[in-house]
Structures are given as structure tokens and as C-alpha cells.
Amino acid sequence: MLTLSLIGIGCGDPEQLTLAAIRAINAADLVLIPRKGTQKSDLAELRRTICSDVLTNKQTRIAEFDLPERDAGEADYRKGVDGWHDTVAATWSQAIAKHLGHAGRVALLIWGDPSLYDSSLRIARRLVPLPTIEVIPGITSIQALCAAHALPLNDIGEPFLVTTGRRLREGGWPDGADTVVVMLDGGTAFQSLDPEGLQIWWGAYLGMSDQIVMSGALAEIGPRIVAARQQARERHGWIMDSYILKRRA
Known part of the structure; x- marks a missing residue:
């Protein structure tokens, strides 16, 4: 039998690792480290650092593999993501078979x-042969973002909504919520909104040594975030950020 453990490792700080995650890493026969190209080599290095810090089981092997990139030119977004998931699943299966067998x-x-x-669970269910899947939860970027700003996410008795930059850009402010969490924003979708009455709490590289956080009235701080984001992308070659928007009563 093959068991696949998907282990949440937090957003970049190795100290965010839970005891359950450390146990699961040491229980593995094989730890796979994906490489996402030179521009995101920081992420592979983070995984190597974690293994170096917490892996005490001498029998556990570590293997690296190259993760295929998604074709951003596909006109049908969902079709493009679905095809990419199939390709990634095949790559996972090949790496597992090569280094561990079945x-x-x-x-x-x-x-x-x-x-x-995160697409890991969707991809894992496409593996051949299908393994037993277990999940070890980790700290999410939303938790890290709120902590960085010392901010409670929801107002008293009020809901919040989590969405993507793409949906915010295409659909505008979602109905039924005064607090919106935006993730997977390849650009700066908040620029598509009327900034009047909006506050933003933004963070990039959360939990990492290069963490950047900014907050304030969107009309004032928005242009500064756009500039900081561009500078950070040019410096690192990649960026991963998220933000919270609140509409003032």
C-alpha cells in the first residue's frame, strides 16, 4: 500500500511547523521536494531547510523533481487548470514510482x-495508483497575514468572504460581506475597485525573512503597494501576496 502525506509547513518560517508535521516527515520513507524553476528556488530551499532541521529518521530519503508549469495562455481558465493538474499528477506518479515504487x-x-x-488534494486524487491520502494541516497565509497585522479577521458577529484576485477583478466587490480576503492575485485587483471607504491590510512573502506588510486607507496606500510589489517582484523574480479589504460602515 502507498500512503501520501500532504504536510502543511506554514508560509515560510520553519518555526511554524507543528509537532504533527515533524512526526509525519519522520514517518515518511520518501520526501519529495518539487522544484518550480530558478525564479522560485526559495521555496525548494525552504523545504530543504525544514528537512535539514527536523528530519532525524536516517531511513527517510529525499528526492527532488521538476514541477511542470501551467500554460497561462489557455483561454479557458478552468480547462487550463484541469489539464495542468493532470500533468502534475503524472509527474508526481513518475517521481514516486522512480524513488519508492508502489x-x-x-x-x-x-x-x-x-x-x-491549494491544488494538492485535487492532484493527489488523480495519482495512479491511487494512494491512501492523509493531510497534516498547517498555518495558512490568512492566519499569517492577520498575525502580521495583529488584526482580527472578522468583525463581531459578521461574516467574511475569501476570494481570488481574478474574481474580484471580474465581479467587483462581493455581495453580503464587508470583509474580503483576496488570494492568488496575479496582479493588483484592488485597483479595479472604487477605493472610497475601503481599508487594506496587505502582505507578501509572509513568514519569510523578506516579509513585507503595509496597511491603511486603500486610496492612500494602494499606489504604494503597487510600487512595492513591482520592486519586490523584480528583486526576487516572483511574488506571493494576499490582502484583506474592509469596507468602513
Whole structure:
């Protein structure tokens, strides 16, 4: 039998690792580390650092593999993502078969948490042969963002909504919520909104040594975030950010 452990490792700080995550890493026969190209080499290095810090089981092997990139030119977004998931699943299957075979425990260290805007579970269910899947939850970027700003996410008795930059840009402010969390924003979708009465709490590289956080009235701080984001992308070659928007009563 093959068991696949999807282990949430937080947003970049190795100290965010839970005791359950450390146990799961050491219980694995094989830890797979995906490489996402030179521009995101920081993420592979983070996984290597975690293994170096917490892996005490001498029998656990570590193997790296190249993760295929999604074709951003596909006009049908969902079709493009679906095809990409198939390709990634095939790559996972090949790496597991090469380094472990079809029996044992394999672990993938998931940046953030496998439950929130992460494709790992969808991809895992496409593996051939289908393994037993277990999830070790980790700290999400939303938790890290709120902590960085010392901000309670929801107002008293009020809901909040989590969405993507793409949906915010295409659909505008969502109905029924005065607090919106925006993730997977490839640009700066908040620029598509009327900034009047909006506050923003923004963070990039959360939990990492290069963490950047900014907050304030969107009309005032928005242009500064756009500039800081562009500078950070040019410096690192990649950026991962998220933000919270609140509409003032």
C-alpha cells in the first residue's frame, strides 16, 4: 500500500511547523521536494531547510523533481487548470514510482495548508495508483497575514468572504460581506475597485525573512503597494501576496 502525506509547513518560517508535521516527515520513507524553476528556488530551499532541521529518521530519503508549469495562455481558465493538474499528477506518479515504487509512505511538504486555495488534494486524487491520502494541516497565509497585522479577521458577529484576485477583478466587490480576503492575485485587483471607504491590510512573502506588510486607507496606500510589489517582484523574480479589504460602515 502507498500512503501520501500532504504536510502543511506554514508560509515560510520553519518555526511554524507543528509537532504533527515533524512526526509525519519522520514517518515518511520518501520526501519529495518539487522544484518550480530558478525564479522560485526559495521555496525548494525552504523545504530543504525544514528537512535539514527536523528530519532525524536516517531511513527517510529525499528526492527532488521538476514541477511542470501551467500554460497561462489557455483561454479557458478552468480547462487550463484541469489539464495542468493532470500533468502534475503524472509527474508526481513518475517521481514516486522512480524513488519508492508502489508501497511505502511518501510526503509532500505543502507551502501553507493543503485545505485553502491549494491544488494538492485535487492532484493527489488523480495519482495512479491511487494512494491512501492523509493531510497534516498547517498555518495558512490568512492566519499569517492577520498575525502580521495583529488584526482580527472578522468583525463581531459578521461574516467574511475569501476570494481570488481574478474574481474580484471580474465581479467587483462581493455581495453580503464587508470583509474580503483576496488570494492568488496575479496582479493588483484592488485597483479595479472604487477605493472610497475601503481599508487594506496587505502582505507578501509572509513568514519569510523578506516579509513585507503595509496597511491603511486603500486610496492612500494602494499606489504604494503597487510600487512595492513591482520592486519586490523584480528583486526576487516572483511574488506571493494576499490582502484583506474592509469596507468602513
